[in-house]
Amino acid sequence: xxxxxxxxxxxxxxxxxxxxxxxxxxxxxxxxxxxxxxxxxxxxxxxxxxxxxxxxxxxxxxxxxxxxxxxxxxxxxxxxxxxxxxxxxxxxxxxxxxxxxxxxxxxxxxxxxxxxxxxxxxxxxxxxxxxxxxxxxxxxxxxxxxxxxxxxxxxxxxxxxxx
Numbered sequence: 001x002x003x004x005x006x007x008x009x010x011x012x013x014x015x016x017x018x019x020x021x022x023x024x025x026x027x028x029x030x031x032x033x034x035x036x037x038x039x040x041x042x043x044x045x046x047x048x049x050x051x052x053x054x055x056x057x058x059x060x061x062x063x064x065x066x067x068x069x070x071x072x073x074x075x076x077x078x079x080x081x082x083x084x085x086x087x088x089x090x091x092x093x094x095x096x097x098x099x100x101x102x103x104x105x106x107x108x109x110x111x112x113x114x115x116x117x118x119x120x121x122x123x124x125x126x127x128x129x130x131x132x133x134x135x136x137x138x139x140x141x142x143x144x145x146x147x148x149x150x151x152x153x154x155x156x157x158x159x160x161x162x163x
Contacts, residue, residue, distance in 0.1 A: 002138040004089075004116070006097040012090045012143070014161040019150050020122045024129050026058055032132060033059030036149045040134065043145070047136030050074040051121075053129060054082065066136055073135040076113035081120050081131050083107075088133075089116030089143035117142030119150065 021028070029051045040047045046063030048070040062071065077088040084091060084103065092114040094100035104114055116139035121130035132150065134142045144163040151158045 002140050004093055004096060004140055006093070008140070008163060009090065009093045009097060011161045011163060012087055012093065015147050015151075015158060016087060016090070016120070016122070018156050018158065018161065019119070019147065019154060020124050021129075021154065022124055024121050024123050029053075029058030029130065032150065032153050033061060035153055036132070036134065036145065037061050037063070039145060039149050040136075043137055043141070045136060047134050047142070047145070048074050050078065050131075050133040050135075052078060052131055052133075058130065063136070070135040073113055073115070074117070074133040076109075076111060077115060077118035077135065078131050078133050080104075080107070080112045080114055081118045081128075081133075083112070085120060085128050087116070087120060087143065088114055088118040089139060092116060092139065115139040115142075117146065119143070119146045121150075 033051050036049045046065035048066050049061045051059040080088050117135050118133040120128045123129050132146050134145050
């Protein structure tokens with residue numbers, strides 16, 4: 001259940017199409033971050049939650065049980081999403097199941113991570129304006145946590161596209 005699956009590729013592509021904000025500002029970042037924290041509290045161990053506009057922090061929470069390693073994973077996932085403009089989980093899935101290793105062959109693993117947990121915040125008619133990142137769970141669950149909470153925040157039923 002927690003392991004990445006090839007069938008997740010189509011689901012994540014559709015999630016990125018469905019999970020689009022009408023607008024996104026600091027107030028939205030705070031509300032989304034609080035919602036992520038509340039949902040993350042159901043899991044053990046704790047997670048890091050990081051919402052940023054480029055490198056500008058809009059919300060950050062390190063739950064009990066996290067370490068600086070989780071914060072660094074969040075940074076590396078965010079760097080990847082800011083570079084490729086798609087979720088970190090999708091990049092990892094495409095590498096593992098679609099032979100797309102060329103997408104990351106020039107990237108330094110010290111600064112980029114193609115593991116689930118960072119999702120682009122897209123605004124309709126604008127594009128990507130921020131990222132929401134979770135680190136601390138297995139990567140599929142990191143991605144699921146972020147997308148489930150964003151879907152709930154937006155009032156979007158992911159239905160068959162939920163993980």
